[in-house]
Amino acid sequence: MAESQNLSALIWSVADLLRGDYKQSEYGRVILPFTVLRRLDCVLEATKSAVLAEKEKREAAGLPAEPFLRKASGYGFYNDSPLDLPKAAGDQDNIAENLHDYTQAFSPEVRDIFECFEFAAQLDRLAKADLLYLVTDKFANVDLHPDVVPNDKMGHVFEELIRRFAELSNETAGEHFTPREVIALMVNLLFTEDDDVLARPGVVRTLYDPTAGTGGMLSTAEERLTDMNPDARLVLSGQELNAESYAICKADMLIKGQDVARIKHGNTLSDDGHPGQVFDYMLSNPPFGVEWKKVQKDVKKEHKDRGFDGRFGPGLPRVSDGSLLFLMHLISKMRPAKDGGSRLAIVLNGSPLFTGGAGSGESEIRRHILESDLLEAIVALPTDMFYNTGIATYVWVLSNRKAPERKGKVQLIDGSRLFRKMRKSLGSKRKELGPEDIAAIVRLHGDGVEASVAEVDEHGRAYDRPVSRVFRNEAFGYQQITVERPERDAAGNVVRHNGRKQKGEPKADSSLRDTETIPLDADPEEHLAAEVLPHVPDAxxxxxxxxxxxxxPFNRHFYVFRPPRALAAIDAELKIVTDRIVAMIGGLSA
Structure with missing residues (x-):
């Protein structure tokens, strides 16, 4: 991590050149595409001569060169210009024209990356400010070849740069990427249930992220599977709304040899880039507490017109927080259980756990998930884990192919005290999960049983603190019953209905109406008899x-009541403090 921060600081030094001609919030428009360009430049350097020779050979034969150039490059994409970044920088008088020609000489999927960055406009702007040579020369002298800067390190570089740009422009860094150790936890929670399957020679599985950012989740999952089984292959798919993040993700996938046609640009909620597709595994960190007003029309239309045949059948959350829409989107892409099923992990804040009363969109979504037996576990993470917020966050793990012992149950894991403090904060991020913390959470999940740890409180008293609890799905359900009382006239007599439908029955007085919450399996009439009628017999x-x-109610299930200390002990402590104060006052007056 320290090395990647040093490298990003070197790249960030370009900001010193831009100061004055660019606003701070605009630095990323130059630095991010140039970093990608130099990365691709270094990747293709070794096969440049082979690509140029292949181009000359095929054109001389009158054959389309593209498929041969892809093969010659060794990466499935190419650049057929004799230029590279150092050569472009070496011709200072023609540098603008050279860079335009160089970027246009990439294969189409790479040109799309630079179009998303609007790179041509930035080259012109830099040229007018007499900065183009200085900036190009800076990057031409940075070696970003994967042998020098491995993919995971490069991912950290991009994330660090984006975090800095987000701070300068008051954007939400959390909308772009997730801390790598949180991703590692999520991937482990998904894969550890399938260790046996994923260890088979030549196994191929699919993984999808609808909020892909710069591709951190996709990359970490691929690295983890490769560590488990070098012969395994993970086919990666994703979608990203932010153009710059999408461009970085696409470049990263290109270098890894993934099919970049599976990485889509656009709004996942209003324009699903992978309609009708299903996946083996899914990961997501949707934006926390971000409203979905811009896509409200499209989402409501799909909910109304398609119901459960679409993505949003169970219900719609309030427009101020769209995170549950992403969860429903993922559920719609689960492979049917009969075809092998799916597992998914998503990071959410606390709101989706309890926001919305009975009958609300949020409650109906939770109801659908629990009654369909999709929720496997929820893990509470420590606070101060993300770059842009210190709030409590939770990893939800869902599966439509639960192990037999997990069917009908949900495991809650309190990982909020498993962390190590960072030596240096990064934005709001002050804590991180160490390898031992991840291992402890994964072990608790793997055991799938209730567990506690012995602790001592501030007064030296030992107690057991629960860290894992298991509940039946129904334990999270409840009935909201309406208790009515009769309307009475001035004489105190019960007013009754005159119509045929309810003739003779008492009219309800809306001002006396009350609602009560009872367990899902409770009998409302028994509750009425035991709890209400003794106090109001006419209800x-x-x-x-x-x-x-x-x-x-996650926190409620982990609350441990500890009785207060004996009054005599408290009085004794107070007497000691009081005596000390009296003695101090006496010393002052002496």
């Missing part, structure tokens, strides 16, 4: 108004 339950709700 009744209106069954037509009963609603079913679901919530997951």
């Amino acid at each position: 009744w339950v209106d069954d037509s108004k009963t609603k079913i709700g679901y919530e997951i």
